[in-house]
Amino acid sequence: xxxxxxxxxxxxxxxxxxxxxxxxxxxxxxxxxxxxxxxxxxxxxxxxxxxxxxxxxxxxxxxxxxxxxxxxxxxxxxxxxxxxxxx
Amino acid sequence: xxxxxxxxxxxxxxxxxxxxxxxxxxxxxxxxxxxxxxxxxxxxxxxxxxxxxxxxxxxxxxxxxxxxxxxxxxxxxxxxxxxxxxx
Numbered sequence: 001x002x003x004x005x006x007x008x009x010x011x012x013x014x015x016x017x018x019x020x021x022x023x024x025x026x027x028x029x030x031x032x033x034x035x036x037x038x039x040x041x042x043x044x045x046x047x048x049x050x051x052x053x054x055x056x057x058x059x060x061x062x063x064x065x066x067x068x069x070x071x072x073x074x075x076x077x078x079x080x081x082x083x084x085x086x087x
Numbered sequence: 088x089x090x091x092x093x094x095x096x097x098x099x100x101x102x103x104x105x106x107x108x109x110x111x112x113x114x115x116x117x118x119x120x121x122x123x124x125x126x127x128x129x130x131x132x133x134x135x136x137x138x139x140x141x142x143x144x145x146x147x148x149x150x151x152x153x154x155x156x157x158x159x160x161x162x163x164x165x166x167x168x169x170x171x172x173x174x
Contacts, residue, residue: 005144008137015134019127026122035113035122040106047102050095057092058145 009062017066017073024073031084038081045074096149104153104160111160118171125168132161 027033048070055063114120135157142150 002144005141008144009141012134012137012141015130016138019131019134022124022127037109040109043102044106047099047106050099051103054092054096054099054149057088057095058147060145062141 006062009060013062013066017069020070020073024076027077027080027084031080033081033084036077036081038078038085041074041078041081045071045078048074093149096147100149100153104156107157107160111163114164114167114171118167120168120171123164123168125165125172128161128165128168132158132165135161 027036048067051063052067052071055067114123135154138150139154139158142154
Protein backbone atom coordinates (compact mmCIF):
# COMPACT_ATOMS: atom_id res chain seq x y z
CA UNK A 1 0.00 0.00 0.00
CA UNK A 2 1.26 3.51 -0.72
CA UNK A 3 2.59 5.59 2.19
CA UNK A 4 0.04 8.32 1.35
CA UNK A 5 -2.82 5.91 1.91
CA UNK A 6 -1.28 4.64 5.16
CA UNK A 7 -1.01 8.26 6.36
CA UNK A 8 -4.66 8.93 5.41
CA UNK A 9 -5.65 5.80 7.34
CA UNK A 10 -3.56 6.86 10.34
CA UNK A 11 -5.09 10.37 10.44
CA UNK A 12 -8.57 8.85 10.07
CA UNK A 13 -7.81 6.48 12.95
CA UNK A 14 -6.60 9.30 15.22
CA UNK A 15 -9.60 11.54 14.46
CA UNK A 16 -12.38 8.97 14.90
CA UNK A 17 -10.73 7.33 17.92
CA UNK A 18 -10.01 10.65 19.66
CA UNK A 19 -13.54 11.94 19.06
CA UNK A 20 -14.81 8.99 21.12
CA UNK A 21 -12.70 9.74 24.21
CA UNK A 22 -14.62 12.81 25.51
CA UNK A 23 -17.71 10.58 25.84
CA UNK A 24 -15.74 8.15 28.00
CA UNK A 25 -14.32 11.00 30.10
CA UNK A 26 -17.72 12.68 30.48
CA UNK A 27 -19.40 9.42 31.54
CA UNK A 28 -16.63 8.66 34.04
CA UNK A 29 -16.74 12.22 35.42
CA UNK A 30 -20.52 12.67 35.63
CA UNK A 31 -21.45 9.02 36.23
CA UNK A 32 -24.47 9.88 34.07
CA UNK A 33 -25.42 6.86 31.95
CA UNK A 34 -29.14 7.51 31.40
CA UNK A 35 -28.67 8.50 27.77
CA UNK A 36 -26.50 5.44 27.03
CA UNK A 37 -28.29 2.32 25.84
CA UNK A 38 -26.76 -0.97 27.01
CA UNK A 39 -27.84 -3.04 23.97
CA UNK A 40 -26.36 -0.33 21.70
CA UNK A 41 -23.09 -0.29 23.66
CA UNK A 42 -22.82 -4.09 23.53
CA UNK A 43 -23.62 -4.04 19.80
CA UNK A 44 -20.94 -1.41 19.25
CA UNK A 45 -18.43 -3.36 21.37
CA UNK A 46 -18.97 -6.58 19.38
CA UNK A 47 -18.76 -4.58 16.13
CA UNK A 48 -15.41 -3.08 17.12
CA UNK A 49 -14.06 -6.55 18.06
CA UNK A 50 -15.01 -7.77 14.57
CA UNK A 51 -13.33 -4.72 12.98
CA UNK A 52 -10.18 -5.69 14.86
CA UNK A 53 -10.28 -9.21 13.38
CA UNK A 54 -10.91 -7.62 9.96
CA UNK A 55 -7.95 -5.28 10.48
CA UNK A 56 -5.66 -8.22 11.26
CA UNK A 57 -6.89 -10.03 8.14
CA UNK A 58 -6.15 -6.94 6.03
CA UNK A 59 -2.86 -6.35 7.91
CA UNK A 60 -3.98 -2.73 8.25
CA UNK A 61 -2.22 -0.99 11.14
CA UNK A 62 -4.65 1.98 11.25
CA UNK A 63 -7.61 -0.39 11.61
CA UNK A 64 -5.85 -2.59 14.18
CA UNK A 65 -4.59 0.22 16.43
CA UNK A 66 -7.72 2.38 16.33
CA UNK A 67 -9.93 -0.60 17.12
CA UNK A 68 -7.78 -1.75 20.05
CA UNK A 69 -8.16 1.73 21.57
CA UNK A 70 -11.88 1.81 20.77
CA UNK A 71 -12.38 -1.65 22.34
CA UNK A 72 -10.96 -0.22 25.58
CA UNK A 73 -13.20 2.89 25.31
CA UNK A 74 -16.32 0.90 24.51
CA UNK A 75 -15.50 -1.66 27.20
CA UNK A 76 -15.20 1.14 29.75
CA UNK A 77 -18.60 2.55 28.70
CA UNK A 78 -20.21 -0.88 29.10
CA UNK A 79 -18.59 -1.15 32.55
CA UNK A 80 -19.75 2.37 33.54
CA UNK A 81 -23.25 1.60 32.33
CA UNK A 82 -23.39 -1.57 34.44
CA UNK A 83 -21.67 -0.02 37.47
CA UNK A 84 -23.47 3.34 37.61
CA UNK A 85 -26.99 2.36 36.60
CA UNK A 86 -29.24 2.64 39.62
CA UNK A 87 -30.88 -0.65 40.45
CA UNK B 88 -9.75 -11.82 0.50
CA UNK B 89 -11.57 -14.83 1.90
CA UNK B 90 -15.38 -14.73 2.03
CA UNK B 91 -15.22 -15.36 5.80
CA UNK B 92 -13.23 -12.15 6.32
CA UNK B 93 -15.60 -10.20 4.08
CA UNK B 94 -18.53 -11.49 6.16
CA UNK B 95 -16.77 -10.52 9.41
CA UNK B 96 -16.16 -7.04 7.95
CA UNK B 97 -19.78 -6.76 6.83
CA UNK B 98 -21.14 -7.74 10.26
CA UNK B 99 -18.69 -5.32 11.91
CA UNK B 100 -19.88 -2.57 9.56
CA UNK B 101 -23.56 -3.23 10.31
CA UNK B 102 -23.02 -3.31 14.11
CA UNK B 103 -20.91 -0.17 14.46
CA UNK B 104 -22.92 1.81 11.90
CA UNK B 105 -26.28 0.81 13.39
CA UNK B 106 -25.17 1.62 16.94
CA UNK B 107 -24.64 5.21 15.80
CA UNK B 108 -28.16 5.72 14.45
CA UNK B 109 -30.04 5.99 17.80
CA UNK B 110 -27.91 9.04 18.63
CA UNK B 111 -28.99 10.69 15.38
CA UNK B 112 -32.63 9.79 16.01
CA UNK B 113 -32.51 10.98 19.62
CA UNK B 114 -30.90 14.30 18.66
CA UNK B 115 -33.44 14.86 15.87
CA UNK B 116 -36.33 13.95 18.17
CA UNK B 117 -35.28 15.85 21.30
CA UNK B 118 -33.41 18.70 19.56
CA UNK B 119 -31.08 18.43 22.56
CA UNK B 120 -27.51 19.13 21.47
CA UNK B 121 -25.99 20.41 24.73
CA UNK B 122 -23.97 17.26 25.32
CA UNK B 123 -22.62 17.24 21.76
CA UNK B 124 -19.37 19.07 21.16
CA UNK B 125 -19.07 20.77 17.75
CA UNK B 126 -15.26 20.45 17.46
CA UNK B 127 -15.59 16.74 18.30
CA UNK B 128 -18.35 16.26 15.72
CA UNK B 129 -16.32 18.03 13.04
CA UNK B 130 -13.24 15.98 13.97
CA UNK B 131 -15.28 12.79 13.73
CA UNK B 132 -16.80 13.88 10.41
CA UNK B 133 -13.38 14.57 8.85
CA UNK B 134 -12.08 11.27 10.26
CA UNK B 135 -14.93 9.34 8.66
CA UNK B 136 -14.30 11.07 5.30
CA UNK B 137 -10.67 9.93 5.49
CA UNK B 138 -11.75 6.37 6.37
CA UNK B 139 -13.87 6.43 3.20
CA UNK B 140 -10.83 7.38 1.08
CA UNK B 141 -8.88 4.64 2.88
CA UNK B 142 -11.66 2.14 2.17
CA UNK B 143 -11.57 2.99 -1.55
CA UNK B 144 -7.77 2.57 -1.57
CA UNK B 145 -8.15 -0.86 0.08
CA UNK B 146 -11.13 -1.71 -2.16
CA UNK B 147 -12.91 -2.79 1.03
CA UNK B 148 -16.68 -2.78 0.60
CA UNK B 149 -17.42 -2.98 4.37
CA UNK B 150 -15.27 0.11 5.02
CA UNK B 151 -16.70 2.01 2.03
CA UNK B 152 -20.38 1.33 2.75
CA UNK B 153 -20.25 1.79 6.53
CA UNK B 154 -18.40 5.08 6.16
CA UNK B 155 -20.80 6.46 3.56
CA UNK B 156 -23.66 5.81 6.00
CA UNK B 157 -21.66 7.23 8.91
CA UNK B 158 -20.79 10.37 6.90
CA UNK B 159 -24.54 10.97 6.51
CA UNK B 160 -25.14 10.34 10.24
CA UNK B 161 -22.25 12.54 11.34
CA UNK B 162 -23.20 15.24 8.83
CA UNK B 163 -26.75 15.26 10.24
CA UNK B 164 -25.39 15.64 13.79
CA UNK B 165 -23.22 18.59 12.72
CA UNK B 166 -26.29 20.12 11.05
CA UNK B 167 -28.48 19.53 14.14
CA UNK B 168 -25.80 21.03 16.37
CA UNK B 169 -25.63 24.17 14.21
CA UNK B 170 -29.40 24.40 13.68
CA UNK B 171 -30.61 23.68 17.23
CA UNK B 172 -27.98 25.44 19.32
CA UNK B 173 -29.52 28.48 20.95
CA UNK B 174 -27.73 31.64 19.95
